[in-house]
Structure formats: C-alpha cells, structure tokens
Amino acid sequence: MINVMIVEDDPMVAEINKQYLAKIDGFRLAATVHSVPEAIPSLGKYDIQLILLDIFMPRKQGLELLAYLRENNLEIDVIIISAASDLERIKRALRYGVVDYLIKPFEFERFNAALAAYLEQTRFIGKQDSVSQQELDNLLWHREEAVIAEELPKGLAKDTLKQVWDAIQELKRRPFSTDEVANVVGISRVSARKYLNFLKDLGILEVKVIHGTIGRPMYQHEFNPFKKHLIKNFL
CATH class of the missing domain: 3.40.50.2300 (Response regulator)
Structure with missing residues (x-):
C-alpha cells in the first residue's frame, strides 16, 4: 500500500x-x-x-x-x-x-x-x-x-470520435478551435468539446484558453504528435 x-x-x-x-x-x-x-x-x-x-x-x-x-x-x-x-x-x-x-x-x-x-x-x-x-x-x-482503458467514456461514440480524429488531421498544422472541429464534422459545439476534452485528457491535444474582451473564452487546441499512438486504443 x-x-x-x-x-x-x-x-x-x-x-x-x-x-x-x-x-x-x-x-x-x-x-x-x-x-x-x-x-x-x-x-x-x-x-x-x-x-x-x-x-x-x-x-x-x-x-x-x-x-x-x-x-x-x-x-x-x-x-x-x-x-x-x-x-x-x-x-x-x-x-x-x-x-x-x-x-x-x-x-x-x-x-x-x-x-x-x-x-x-x-x-x-x-x-x-x-x-x-x-x-x-x-x-x-x-x-x-x-x-488507459480501451472503452470510450460514457456518452462518446467510436464513429464520431473517428470523424473528430479525421478533422484534427486536417487542422493539426496550426492551433484550431472547437468551432472549427464542429464545423468540419457537422456536430454541435458542445459535442465537439466533449471529444476534444477526451483527447486532451489522453495528452494527444494541448489546450490554451484565450480570454477575449467580450463573449465566451476561446479554446485553442494544438496537436501533440508524441501521443498520437494512444488513439489506436479507441478507434
């Protein structure tokens, strides 16, 4: 112990x-x-x-x-x-x-x-x-x-994760927002945020919060290539 x-x-x-x-x-x-x-x-x-x-x-x-x-x-x-x-x-x-x-x-x-x-x-x-x-x-x-368990957390679906992952491969050359992923995949911003948080917890994404003068804060995501092998457990 x-x-x-x-x-x-x-x-x-x-x-x-x-x-x-x-x-x-x-x-x-x-x-x-x-x-x-x-x-x-x-x-x-x-x-x-x-x-x-x-x-x-x-x-x-x-x-x-x-x-x-x-x-x-x-x-x-x-x-x-x-x-x-x-x-x-x-x-x-x-x-x-x-x-x-x-x-x-x-x-x-x-x-x-x-x-x-x-x-x-x-x-x-x-x-x-x-x-x-x-x-x-x-x-x-x-x-x-x-x-790391091979089962997705409750509320996440493998098919949608695959679409989010494909979107990230398109966007990964620069920091990208939750809205950009949501638009590429065709899902709501709230849903996209759940999948991006999951990838952040794995270490595959690094997240910075940018506070503007008005409105909600913006989350900028950066791809971490050194942890990308972890996604294979879930796709």
Whole structure:
C-alpha cells in the first residue's frame, strides 16, 4: 500500500482528489494538508511515498516543496495536479523529477492513468534487481497504453470520435478551435468539446484558453504528435 499526501489549498479540489484516490486500489490517503509549511513536518510522520501536489498556494508554492524534497534527498515521488500550464513551471517540475503532471481541470480517467502507471512502475522496480533495455523501454515509453482503458467514456461514440480524429488531421498544422472541429464534422459545439476534452485528457491535444474582451473564452487546441499512438486504443 502506497501512502499518499494531498497538498492542496482549495478544500473542494482536495476533496475531489481524495474521492478519486479512494477509487484506486493500492493507495492509502495518509494526510491532506493545505500549504507547503504544513506539509514538510508531516512527511516523516506519515511515511509518505507519493505526494499529489498543487503549485499555486499561499505563502510558498508547490515547486518550493519539490525543491525541498530534492535538496534533502528525500525519496518521495510527486505528481503535480495544478492549473499551472505555462511551460516554464512545467519544465521546472520535470527537472525536479515529477512522475506525472495533471493540468486542472481533468477527468477521473486521466487521474486513474497517472496513478495506475505509477503503481505499475513502483511494483516493477520493487521486484527487479536489473532490467533489460526492452523492459525499461516498455516501462518508460509505453506505460500509457497499459493503463488507459480501451472503452470510450460514457456518452462518446467510436464513429464520431473517428470523424473528430479525421478533422484534427486536417487542422493539426496550426492551433484550431472547437468551432472549427464542429464545423468540419457537422456536430454541435458542445459535442465537439466533449471529444476534444477526451483527447486532451489522453495528452494527444494541448489546450490554451484565450480570454477575449467580450463573449465566451476561446479554446485553442494544438496537436501533440508524441501521443498520437494512444488513439489506436479507441478507434
């Protein structure tokens, strides 16, 4: 059983993370704290092995806790769960060795994929004294395929996903909007958004929100070619 600490200043988000975690076997919520100063003295007290860490918090940000862990050589893994989507913070988190990075808002499927992949890696490393190159490659490069379910979420249809996917192939050379996909496929904007969110959760699309002076915010999607192999599980 892996002991988990949630470090999140928003009580509602902390509760969602807690409920999601309770659905996944192999993990035990050992502590929930709401700031970095509160987290540090709790690490040894609860024998924490994994932290679900927000970045934007009062007093000290989550990256400061990451720095503390590495500077003190603490063997505690971290999954970032944050609204921070700028590349500078993401790169800093990756340099500190986070095992995954979830951008809010996200669905349970993406949360489950992150935790399942981490559990698979932890169990694999715990049983091995040495590995072959192929075993290591499978663990590092293809672990997403082992943990992502092949069934579409409720409300999504394979035929429509195929049409959305074909539309993305037409539009992927530049950032594209939800409306553009809806127009190519011939479905409503609301329906197109559901499919694009699903692909975002898989990591196949990266999304930026552009706030105009009036009207609703615009979502710009960018295609991530390094994750396109994941779509084969659903088409």
